[in-house]
Amino acid sequence: MFRFLVVGVPLLLIYGWMVLFRAGAPAVITITPELPAIGRATKVEIVVQQTSRGFGDVNIELVQGGVSTMLASLESTPRPPHRLWGKVNGLAEWTLNVGRDEIKTLKEGEATIRVTVETAAGLLRRPGPAEEGVTLPVYLVPPPLGRTSSRTYVNQGGCEVVVYTVGERSVKDGVQAGEYFFPGYPLPGGGERDRFALFAVPYDMDDATGVRLFAEDLVGNRSETRIIDQFTRKPPKTDTIRISDGFMEKVVPAILANTPEMEDQGDLLKNYLAINGDLRAKNTATLNRLVAASKPEFLWNQRFLSLPNAAARSAFADRRTYTYEGQAVDHQDHLGYDLASVRNAPIPAANHGVVLMAHYLGIYGNVVVIDHGYGLMSLYGHLASIAVTEGQEVGRGDTIGTTGETGLAGGDHLHFTMMLQGLPVDPKEWWDAHWIQDRLASKLGPALNFSN
Ligand SMILES: [Zn+2]
The missing domain is CATH 2.60.40.3880 (Immunoglobulin-like)
Incomplete structure (x- = not known):
């Protein structure tokens, strides 16, 4: 009894305290x-x-x-x-x-x-x-967006520029053309809200009514405006390329030897088709990754140069059908110009810029890619020799290498491509001082400071 009182009473007191106050x-x-x-x-x-x-x-x-x-x-x-x-x-x-x-x-x-x-x-x-x-x-109101440039005249596969103002809440703005996004940048020398976007209508887009300038805030409120005043369709030409055993024997072993990740399938045509299809797609992805390294500034202010005294062996964006022994075996778009001059002709840098790539790359063979700023790049393929290194600054007209037939090339020529944000665009416009003056320089003014 006593033991119960000694142990039990205090326990009861503690329990009671807990129930009341805990x-x-x-x-x-x-x-x-x-x-x-x-x-x-x-x-x-x-x-x-x-x-x-x-x-x-x-x-x-x-x-x-x-x-x-x-x-x-x-x-x-x-x-x-x-x-x-x-x-x-x-x-x-x-x-x-x-x-x-x-x-x-x-x-x-x-x-x-x-x-x-x-x-x-x-x-x-x-x-x-x-x-x-x-x-x-x-945030419920989309960022204000106003186009300040006019006369946007764009060709299928070609470029243009739009100058605009955007509200401070915008976190993403630029031009959307199908799956391609062309980001806006602050207009050099402009006010805080003045921006511009170089953009292109992709070579395979024959209706540009969906191309829009837009601005989005961080919760997704979006302003959109149409910007194209005149669109000229340039349907791709078609072209048929006959592939011979002789051609495949020339290009396939060399590309396989330079591309360790490719598996030899033990059959010339199978290997060729893997190069023209899978490897081409991989090479495109590699080139697209260069976009992030492009400088946000105009590295050029004169028209772009072509290969001197060269004959164009193709137009831009030919739809090529490849035949072998009378059968169509493949289709690819040829997204550049094939320019032929003399053998091992020296190649001038199309414009001032920074070399982003200078090595062997699959179908292009030895290739040089030069960044000209704001996502604009020039590409030179099938080179016999490369005379520049990655990271090097080059001047307009500087020799960057010599023409050759490395990669997927039947004979000595230069494969020349211009790319905007990774999308191949028609180089002809960039070679043309009048086009640059009318379409770009007149709208960008001192931001580009173009000299004819
Ligand atoms: Zn080519």
Whole structure:
């Protein structure tokens, strides 16, 4: 009896004290918005956690200018104070779409996502609720966008420029033409909101009505405007190339030897088709990766040079059908000019720029790629020798190598391509001082500082 009093009474007293006064710790609330602003539908993740005694009712609301809108709520009961163990509901999670789509009264300005969680109480002790809030700007109006240049006359496979102003909230702006995005850049010498975008209509796009200048803020509010005043279709020409065993015997072993990642399939035609198809696509991807290294400045201010005294063996963007023993075995687009002069003719850099590539690359053989800034590059393929190194700055007309027949070439010639943001475009325009003056320089003015 005495032993019971000594041990039992204090235990009873402790238990009684706990039931009356033991409150739970406040819940831990985390609010994680997907973006640093609220737009039409911004995803917000909310986690409420308290694993020792659980938590009471949860309210999630959006508060703007003293008006509160309930986003979600949960009725929850923590473990009562007289129970010392047992299961608790310690975790709740929500993914909510917060924005104008759900809350029609939402306005531009600021709004607070507020989460309130009741705390587990003792019989005589009721702690306040846990509370957490995140205040974010509300963006509902797309960034203002205005074209300031006029007379946008563009050819299929050709380039143009648009000069425009954009609101400060824009995080992405430029021209979208099908799958190609041509980013806008600050206009050199212009005001804070003055921008320009060099763009092209892809060689295989015969309807340019969908080409748009656009600006987007960080929650996806988007302004769009049409920019093309006149579009000239230039349907690709078709061309048939007969492949002979002699040609394949000349090019296939050399390309395989220089391309260790390619597997010899033990058959000349199979190897050739893998080179003309798969390897061509891989080489295109490699060239596209150079775009990121392009300098955001005009590295040139004169027209581009072609190979002197050269005859053009192809136009830009020929649709080629390849036949072997009378059968069509392949189709590819030839996206450059084949220029033939004398054997091993010295090749001038088309314009001032920085060498981004100077090595062997599959179908192009020995190739040089020069960056001219703002995503514009020139490519020189099938070289016999390369006279420049990667990273080297070259002047307009400097010799960068000699013509040859490395890669997929039947005879000595230069394969010349101009690329804008990785998309091959018609070099003829860039060779033409009048075109540059009328289409680009007249709109860019001192930003380009073109000299004829
Ligand atoms: Zn070619």
